[in-house]
Amino acid sequence: MQFKNILGFVLILFLSIVIIGCDSERTKPKDIKSISQDTIIDSNFSWTELQQKFELHYRNVQDSVDASFQNQWQNQTLINVDYYSFDGKIHKGQLLCNRSVQEELKAVFKDLYNLKFPIQSVMPISEFDFDDQKSMRANNTSCFDFRVKVMGNGWSKHAQGMALDLNPMQNPYIHPQKTEPFPNQSEMTTGRIRKEEEMGKKVIDIFKKYGWKWGGNWRSSKDYMHFEK
Numbered sequence: 200m201q202f203k204n205i206l207g208f209v210l211i212l213f214l215s216i217v218i219i220g221c222d223s224e225r226t227k228p229k230d231i232k233s234i235s236q237d238t239i240i241d242s243n244f245s246w247t248e249l250q251q252k253f254e255l256h257y258r259n260v261q262d263s264v265d266a267s268f269q270n271q272w273q274n275q276t277l278i279n280v281d282y283y284s285f286d287g288k289i290h291k292g293q294l295l296c297n298r299s300v301q302e303e304l305k306a307v308f309k310d311l312y313n314l315k316f317p318i319q320s321v322m323p324i325s326e327f328d329f330d331d332q333k334s335m336r337a338n339n340t341s342c343f344d345f346r347v348k349v350m351g352n353g354w355s356k357h358a359q360g361m362a363l364d365l366n367p368m369q370n371p372y373i374h375p376q377k378t379e380p381f382p383n384q385s386e387m388t389t390g391r392i393r394k395e396e397e398m399g400k401k402v403i404d405i406f407k408k409y410g411w412k413w414g415g416n417w418r419s420s421k422d423y424m425h426f427e428k
């Protein structure tokens with residue numbers, strides 16, 4: 200008899216918790232706070248954290264490279280960007296870019312967000328061991344990368360933080376002798392930047408509005424992922 204009472208009490212307690220729990224969930228207002236809680240954080244570094252990572256990395260390369268790096272690094276800044284990823288959810292990422300273009304890049308990302316153009320992730324190159332290949336193969340979007348041009352001589356515009364690579368997997372770099380990130384690029388259509396596709400065309404127009412040139416317009420090679428100032 201006593202055992203039955205305890206059992207009944209436990210059952211009532213359990214049901215109460217379930218009912219109260221469901222109710223509080225149902226009545227929870229869908230305010231801005233709960234929407235922002237759904238945001239997926241892809242990158243959330245402080246400037247100091249990134250500075251330490253980059254300085255440590257470039258301190259271990261040649262002195263001459265380190266000096267050039269320091270020259271460019273002083274012009275860089277960190278901006279937070281929101282975007283829709285391929286999972287249909289809102290993500291928060293970060294771009295390292297030249298201070299002179301930070302406002303227009305913020306505006307570009309706002310427009311891409313309103314267009315709901317899917318972007319895989321936006322993370323600094325330090326999260327890919329400072330390796331552009333790794334970043335591209337992860338389909339990551341980034342701006343500042345202290346590196347030389349893929350083909351030809353000299354520093355890339357990325358070394359100044361004045362170029363952005365967007366969804367590299369869908370938007371490869373195609374040169375007669377080289378295709379990146381992969382030689383046989385898979386045909387992924389969502390997130391593509393092409394003139395003949397409605398959303399792709401809109402993306403090109405957004406960058407154009409802020410005076411950014413698109414690598415898909417180049418003649419000797421096509422750099423579909425690439426925009427530069």
Ligand SMILES: [Zn+2]
Pocket residue numbers: 357362363364422424425426
């Ligand atoms: Zn590029």
